[in-house]
Amino acid sequence: MRWSRFRESLRRRDRLSFDNMFQYSKRHFSAIGNSELVDGFEAVMLAILLEYGKRIEKLEEDAGHNVGRPPRQRWDQALGER
Secondary structure, three states, rough: OOOOHHHHOOOOOHHHHHHHHHHHHHHHHHHHHOOOOHHHHHHHHHHHHHHHHHHHHHHHHHOOOOOOOOHHHHHHOOOOOO
């Protein structure tokens, strides 16, 4: 694995966070496989960012905030979805 030396240099707590981060990307393997991105690393990073974004939205929702986020309808329009 190309990240093993980096991972091993992390503190134990950070290593666990690093491992969890890559576990998040596994939730989106089908999307990664279907993406037209040339670089697989980009697709994995986007999957990780997607999971973090979902976690942030959930935290904001739980806290009763809708900070800095446009209404869902506008997000869907921006993405070309309906």
